[in-house]
Amino acid sequence: MTLLASRPAILAALLIAAGACRNIDVVTDSYATLDEATKAGAIERGWVPDGLPPGTTEIRDAHDLDSNRHWGLFLFPRSEGDVLRRLLQPDEATLAGRTIDIPGRVEWWPVLLRGALDEEKIKSTGLRAYRSVRGDRLFLVNWQQGRAYYWALGD
Numbered sequence: 001m002t003l004l005a006s007r008p009a010i011l012a013a014l015l016i017a018a019g020a021c022r023n024i025d026v027v028t029d030s031y032a033t034l035d036e037a038t039k040a041g042a043i044e045r046g047w048v049p050d051g052l053p054p055g056t057t058e059i060r061d062a063h064d065l066d067s068n069r070h071w072g073l074f075l076f077p078r079s080e081g082d083v084l085r086r087l088l089q090p091d092e093a094t095l096a097g098r099t100i101d102i103p104g105r106v107e108w109w110p111v112l113l114r115g116a117l118d119e120e121k122i123k124s125t126g127l128r129a130y131r132s133v134r135g136d137r138l139f140l141v142n143w144q145q146g147r148a149y150y151w152a153l154g155d
Contacts, residue, residue, distance in 0.1 A: 025065040026103045033057055048072060049137065049150060053080030059105050062106045071102050071109060071151040080148045088139055090131035095129050097117040098138075100151060113140070113149060 028109060029047070034056040042048040047063045047070050055077040062071035064145035076084055095117045102109050106116040122129070127140040127149070 026062055026106070026137065027065060027081045027108055028060065028062045028108075030061075031059040037061075041103075044069070048074075049087060051061070051133070053077060053083040055080050055105055060108050062102065062109070068152050069088075069101075069148070071100070071106065073108065073147065076146050078143070081143055081146070084141065084148065088141075089133055089135075091130075091139060093129040093131045095122060110149075133155065 004062055034052055039046045039058050043050050047061045053076040056066055056074050059074040061072040099116045126142040126144055130139045137150050
């Protein structure tokens with residue numbers, strides 16, 4: 001094989017390596033309660049949203065130490081849904097044309113919410129999309145289950 005013939009293979013290997021390096025500084029954490037997340041500094045650092053319902057539990061977050069990229073999920077008491085609604089714009093957001101680039105090793109993030117998003121499939125699971133009031137995150141909320149996912153926009 002000549003050097004010229006091996007260039008595509010070398011280029012492909014370099015692109016794969018570059019993509020792998022992008023997610024090398026992604027860290028995951030989990031917190032049993034909102035109080036635990038607060039004490040750990042996850043809210044102060046912006047990895048977990050400020051203002052979640054007080055009864056929020058089972059919080060998980062993944063965040064890139066080198067950027068603002070972050071993703072998370074949490075459970076909330078359905079009776080405290082109005083508190084969560086205060087963080088969200090009132091109208092549902094569209095997911096058309098959106099993608100989520102989350103490292104594969106973040107195993108708790110659903111397959112349905114990886115790569116190009118299929119709005120109809122996502123809606124069929126009961127999830128509804130909302131932009132945060134601040135406009136810096138997108139939330140997917142299942143109001144019946146008391147479960148929500150979020151990620152930073154514009155990364």
